[in-house]
Amino acid sequence: MNMFNPTIEVIVTQPSTPNPPNLAFDAVLQRFPSLAEADAVCMTGSIAAGWGNSYSDIDLFVFSDRELDLPVDETMETWPGEDATSGIRWVNWMGQYEESLVDLQVWPTDTLPKVLKPFLGDTEPEFGNPGLWIEDLIYRISIATPLKNPAFIENMKQLIANSSYNRALARYLKARIESRLTDVAGQLEAGDILGARMAALLAAEQVVDQSLLLAGDLCRARKWILRRLEQTPQCGITVDEYRSVVLDGKRPDESDRECAVRVARWAQSQLVRTEDAALTRR
Known part of the structure; x- marks a missing residue:
């Protein structure tokens, strides 16, 4: 029987803390x-x-x-x-x-x-x-x-x-968010509470992304969402709001179902807030 036996060869030794490169x-x-x-x-x-x-x-x-x-x-x-x-x-x-x-x-x-x-x-x-x-x-x-x-x-x-790229992408996200919110309602009715929580979280993340796009932030990397909010206050959502409503999870004495409904309603309210900006065309 052949066993997987990998080996490691160091090609270039990396410093523990790299010195900043010269970018001239x-x-x-x-x-x-x-x-x-x-x-x-x-x-x-x-x-x-x-x-x-x-x-x-x-x-x-x-x-x-x-x-x-x-x-x-x-x-x-x-x-x-x-x-x-x-x-x-x-x-x-x-x-x-x-x-x-x-x-x-x-x-x-x-x-x-x-x-x-x-x-x-x-x-x-x-x-x-x-x-x-x-x-x-x-x-x-x-x-x-x-x-x-x-x-x-x-x-x-x-x-x-000068392009309509950000608005067109925001409208695409709007359709995705609406689909996620429909998922929340369907999963709650079916008793899939954990699925509803996840769908609500995804809707909330996408509605933040849409708000940032409409404010001119075109970043597509999910890992930077808090930095993007910090840098783009004109999007209408603050870091503290997103953290407290979405990232902090369930509140004391809140059930999974109640949490899913609360986050989904927040995402829905943000979608309504940005609707005119998303649908307005040149």
Whole structure:
């Protein structure tokens, strides 16, 4: 009988606390010389958003229509990406830069105009759901810090700001929230109280996401929802409110059923509050 017997080989020793990398473009070019040939380069992700820490990846977005010669060494791996809906392809590269991990993606220069085309016309689409990769791309461009060709990055940010993308995605979420709330009612009637609690929690999370989208926050990562609320008070929901109503769970002497109903009613009230903003079109 063959037994699974994995072994570990240390390729690169990581420091216990990495030193902050030099993110000046001239310094980045020493590790990635081919980026000099790119049309534009920006830093994005948690560091660009102001939420990073000493262990955060360095997220670099590169825009180029030519193939770039990225480093090949023992620290790196690379693989192609493709969005099935749009047919857009990009290159993923992950490896070491100084003492940090770099997540680098190379995108065609016409990527953003192509994916935003449905949201730039005089008639807004009812729903917008371009998929996780493209949603992540749009968000990361919206918060990007330019390293090369700031005008290119600024033009892309303006394209996002002038589009109906956030409203169309908010309407898509509205339909999902309504479905979750219907689930709560059905599960309560069927006696599935724990299922109703979970459906109410999901509805509450999605209604917060929708409120943030309508306030201009395009982040799609669930782990940042409290930081997003903290940074976007104009969305109408505070961190304390979301924590006390949703995250703190059952209140003293509250049953699972009562908790599910309370959270679902809160989500429903937020959905009503944002309805005009979600349904208003240009």
